[in-house]
Amino acid sequence: MNLTVFVAVCYLLSIFTIGIISSKYFTKSEEGFYLGDRGFGPVATAISAGATDTSGWIFIGAVGFSYAYGISTMWMCVGYTLGYFFNYIFLAPPLRRYTNRTGAMSVPQYFEIRYKKYGKLLRAISSLMIAIFFVIYTGAQLTSAGKAFEALIQWDYTIAIVIAAFFGTFYAFFGGYKAVVWTDVLQGCIMMIVLWIFPIYLVLHLGGWNAFWAKVYAIDPILVSATGGIKGYAGFAFAFGLFAGGLGEPGQPQILQRFISAKDDRTIIASSLIAVFWVLTVQGGSSMIGLICRVMSPALQDPEYAFPVLIRQMMHPVIAGIVLAAIFSAILSTVDSLIMVVSQTVHLDIIEGCMKKKLSDYGVVWVGRVVILAVGLGGAIIALSNIRMVFWFVLYSWAVMGASFAPPLVLGLYWKRVTASGAMAGIITGATVTVLWYNIPFLKESIYELVPAMIASILMTVIVSYMTSEPEDGEKQISLAQDN
Numbered sequence: 001m002n003l004t005v006f007v008a009v010c011y012l013l014s015i016f017t018i019g020i021i022s023s024k025y026f027t028k029s030e031e032g033f034y035l036g037d038r039g040f041g042p043v044a045t046a047i048s049a050g051a052t053d054t055s056g057w058i059f060i061g062a063v064g065f066s067y068a069y070g071i072s073t074m075w076m077c078v079g080y081t082l083g084y085f086f087n088y089i090f091l092a093p094p095l096r097r098y099t100n101r102t103g104a105m106s107v108p109q110y111f112e113i114r115y116k117k118y119g120k121l122l123r124a125i126s127s128l129m130i131a132i133f134f135v136i137y138t139g140a141q142l143t144s145a146g147k148a149f150e151a152l153i154q155w156d157y158t159i160a161i162v163i164a165a166f167f168g169t170f171y172a173f174f175g176g177y178k179a180v181v182w183t184d185v186l187q188g189c190i191m192m193i194v195l196w197i198f199p200i201y202l203v204l205h206l207g208g209w210n211a212f213w214a215k216v217y218a219i220d221p222i223l224v225s226a227t228g229g230i231k232g233y234a235g236f237a238f239a240f241g242l243f244a245g246g247l248g249e250p251g252q253p254q255i256l257q258r259f260i261s262a263k264d265d266r267t268i269i270a271s272s273l274i275a276v277f278w279v280l281t282v283q284g285g286s287s288m289i290g291l292i293c294r295v296m297s298p299a300l301q302d303p304e305y306a307f308p309v310l311i312r313q314m315m316h317p318v319i320a321g322i323v324l325a326a327i328f329s330a331i332l333s334t335v336d337s338l339i340m341v342v343s344q345t346v347h348l349d350i351i352e353g354c355m356k357k358k359l360s361d362y363g364v365v366w367v368g369r370v371v372i373l374a375v376g377l378g379g380a381i382i383a384l385s386n387i388r389m390v391f392w393f394v395l396y397s398w399a400v401m402g403a404s405f406a407p408p409l410v411l412g413l414y415w416k417r418v419t420a421s422g423a424m425a426g427i428i429t430g431a432t433v434t435v436l437w438y439n440i441p442f443l444k445e446s447i448y449e450l451v452p453a454m455i456a457s458i459l460m461t462v463i464v465s466y467m468t469s470e471p472e473d474g475e476k477q478i479s480l481a482q483d484n
Helices: 001-020 030-038 044-054 059-104 107-114 116-153 157-205 209-219 233-250 255-258 267-295 304-315 315-352 361-383 392-414 420-439 450-467 474-479
Strands: none
Touching: 001 116, 001 157, 001 315, 030 107, 030 255, 044 157, 044 255, 044 267, 044 315, 059 107, 059 233, 059 255, 059 267, 059 304, 059 392, 107 116, 107 255, 107 315, 107 392, 116 157, 116 255, 116 304, 116 315, 116 392, 116 420, 157 267, 157 315, 157 361, 157 474, 209 267, 233 392, 233 450, 255 315, 255 392, 304 315, 315 361, 392 420, 392 450, 392 474, 420 450
């Protein structure tokens, strides 16, 4: 076990090193600290976005879900692949152009510039939502870390949370956005390697493809059911809810930030190929690992411990250390991005945007760092509250962002008729429906809250836009997103 810890520590030291080195290469300015001077190429853009998107839930929550419900997780793979395709083909290029031409550095700032009438209010509301739900999201990631360390190397859950929070904030604190992106690239590569190699190795260990599926079926036939054994409408709703997770992709600020910081449109197009390969690898790999864990350890009380327990029981300590590093990579690559987005939101959108207090370049960096520490602490407190449901907690935060932001953001890039009132109605409706649906048991059990919330948000954005006066600068705003 000491060898496992040694390997994991070596990995963490490498992350430390990249963070420190990166701190020497960003411009001491707002754009340098928060966007890395908008100069990232295809590999950095795609892998960093993918690693940020994936998070600790891919090894903990998604594996656990596959352990319990079998191949029905394939619907997530299909849904997120389509979500990635939409993001990179239809959203990323016009968003990059618009933000580059207007100087916008965040999603809330985009809303202020695009929807001038209620711009400041939209910026304030969206900023507040990001700050609240990203701290919750960070708590879910740190919970993943606690479970991984607790199961794999028997560390105390509390100690594991503290360590994860420390490392998640360290290199963001010193290196800013550039450190976050390049550490995400390293972490993403480790994740892909593990999610490629381990399913293949473990299936062969179990006797090959045919023998593996025979064992899966023998344990429980519902594991090979496309709807997790659920019949009728409930089965359809279950499968569609998993598929619909991809609908939330266009509304995630931590991912959109990667598009804003991309070098040019060619970068985006090249990134799309890497991104699709990424999502197929991580989604497919995690689903297979969940089923493999079910075959090898069929009686776990908490499925979210499945992968760490499997690795501890059957893998060489060096391999276990590599896997621990991969799990930690998934966690840190999301935590650091969430922390950076909240830092940017508090400084750029709340302090300067809403409160109109201009900071010096030096003040920008240090306010950002204070917020980074605060978010890490807030996430740790949530993780330590013993709310240990990683999968559903992540999906909840994901739904709020997706339903609230995606409709007014996408429509604002393509439809000149959308109004500030429509955007306001869409954001408020998306958030309200998501929260209500999630907290009313019979509604939550009917379908994933993102689906009704997204539909309601789109409808309200469109209806209210038609009910209010057409913006005078609609054509001009659209032209800023076009490839002239």
